[in-house]
Amino acid sequence: MSVVRPTQRFTSSQLSAGGEAFVRDAGRNLILALHGALKNLQLYPPENAVVQSAIADLVRVSDELRLVEGDLEFRVAGEFIFVNSTRLRLDFDNYATFTRVLNHFRESGVGELKVLTRTEPRDWTVFISFLLKPVGDSPAARFEMLRGRFQSTHVTAFEIAPPVESEDDQKHRSESKEVAKQTYSKSVAATKEVMNSMRMGQSPNLKKVKRVVQGIVDQILSDEASLVGLTTIRDYDDYTFTHSVNVCIFSVALGRRLGLARVQLYDLGLAALFHDIGKSRVPSEIINKAGQLDENEWRMVAAHPWMGVLALFQLKEATEFPYRAMRVAYEHHMKRDVTGYPRSMRTQSIGFYSRIVACADGFDAATSRRSYQSVPMNPADVLAELRDNPRRGQDPIVVKAFISMLGIYPVGTFVVLDTFELAIVHSVNPDAAFISRPMVLIVSDDLGNVKHPGDLVNLADRDAAGQFARSIIKTADPERYGIRVGDYFL
Numbered sequence: 001m002s003v004v005r006p007t008q009r010f011t012s013s014q015l016s017a018g019g020e021a022f023v024r025d026a027g028r029n030l031i032l033a034l035h036g037a038l039k040n041l042q043l044y045p046p047e048n049a050v051v052q053s054a055i056a057d058l059v060r061v062s063d064e065l066r067l068v069e070g071d072l073e074f075r076v077a078g079e080f081i082f083v084n085s086t087r088l089r090l091d092f093d094n095y096a097t098f099t100r101v102l103n104h105f106r107e108s109g110v111g112e113l114k115v116l117t118r119t120e121p122r123d124w125t126v127f128i129s130f131l132l133k134p135v136g137d138s139p140a141a142r143f144e145m146l147r148g149r150f151q152s153t154h155v156t157a158f159e160i161a162p163p164v165e166s167e168d169d170q171k172h173r174s175e176s177k178e179v180a181k182q183t184y185s186k187s188v189a190a191t192k193e194v195m196n197s198m199r200m201g202q203s204p205n206l207k208k209v210k211r212v213v214q215g216i217v218d219q220i221l222s223d224e225a226s227l228v229g230l231t232t233i234r235d236y237d238d239y240t241f242t243h244s245v246n247v248c249i250f251s252v253a254l255g256r257r258l259g260l261a262r263v264q265l266y267d268l269g270l271a272a273l274f275h276d277i278g279k280s281r282v283p284s285e286i287i288n289k290a291g292q293l294d295e296n297e298w299r300m301v302a303a304h305p306w307m308g309v310l311a312l313f314q315l316k317e318a319t320e321f322p323y324r325a326m327r328v329a330y331e332h333h334m335k336r337d338v339t340g341y342p343r344s345m346r347t348q349s350i351g352f353y354s355r356i357v358a359c360a361d362g363f364d365a366a367t368s369r370r371s372y373q374s375v376p377m378n379p380a381d382v383l384a385e386l387r388d389n390p391r392r393g394q395d396p397i398v399v400k401a402f403i404s405m406l407g408i409y410p411v412g413t414f415v416v417l418d419t420f421e422l423a424i425v426h427s428v429n430p431d432a433a434f435i436s437r438p439m440v441l442i443v444s445d446d447l448g449n450v451k452h453p454g455d456l457v458n459l460a461d462r463d464a465a466g467q468f469a470r471s472i473i474k475t476a477d478p479e480r481y482g483i484r485v486g487d488y489f490l
Helices: 012-017 019-043 049-069 092-107 121-131 139-152 167-199 206-232 239-257 262-273 277-281 295-302 304-318 323-331 352-366 379-388 396-406 485-489
Strands: 072-077 080-083 112-115 158-161 414-417 422-427 439-444 450-458 472-475
Touching (some): 019 080, 019 092, 049 121, 080 092, 167 206, 167 277, 206 262, 206 422, 239 352, 262 323, 277 304, 295 304
Antiparallel strands (some): 072 080, 072 112, 112 158, 414 422, 414 472, 422 439, 439 450
């Protein structure tokens, strides 16, 4: 569904119809109007004509929605925005707009905004001006300041409340998590089927694979955190297949951050899922060998990129298959200066998709337990290695975007807090200013009592004195404490 522009008015038939579809369209319209007013009021004084036009747009949109629905309640919960209990869908086109509005509400401690009566431009100007104030106090303190501002300026059109998770929020989170689990399991099963079919010389079901990639893209666009969290499972027995799915998930999420459109994300996802298809032509006893490979065995493993191209060419004879996927299969182990393997006399630069997949591949491989790597690296250490070690040959811009996506402490990182609690990084902080203060699951209290499923907290939250309530003091090995990280994302 396309986003309705704030300047576009609903027809009389749309207004009279109402219903959930109307609320979704009008709700997106409201967020765009809020975003426009925030942006313009940040640049110009309130009396500026551009600001007044943006505020007038916001007045019209909010009053229109309230009159049709009878009331207007704007609520934020976690990564979601609700208008009159209808969850607004986040997609590629409105990602930046949603995120900015969401962050402003979070920083000001506002979980719910009710529009009680017809609004005036002055009402919205007071509210938005406060949202734009520099952050220095805790969200709870800012909430009380905003309530006081409404009283001192006699703004009675609004009623605000702090964030509270309702049963509906829990239901939406549970449903989204279940969809993510189904998407992940179907992806692993389909990848296993494809690679085993090609190992046996049979033709795989590509339609099923394409549906899997579409499911991954759709899930990343609607609720990235739930799917990225499942990459922490990293099944040792099915490493080859879970690795391909994890690389696909990371690549699609990274491609989204780098500005790729939905159709491009499908192509990237398909290429990422098939990046290691050449391993289907390497004997399984070599792929799963626990010890060091001899020279001949290493040659066979190092040949999997060009063998992957041959395998994909055979698929192309049977069905339409994107050329970019072949290029990714060939280049994903090459470095930025075209060293690495396979050595090529003709390749002069690495493709954009190949650079994305190489970054995702390097991260997932280093953080996974494999036949020849019994102790995986800490995710935070791997990101630092990708960023700081030139021998890795990664594209610095892609790595920077990857770190921005995962945070300094990536999903699944096991950390010790200054409260002596143990936690697992759940997701990057939605506020980019707090990239070093992610959302974490508290999995053990200060006395060592293990919790499951854990308590989700924001490390950017402050106490009554305005100090951060919790901070990370170090990363640690979860196995030392008898904790399996993947169990907390199932």
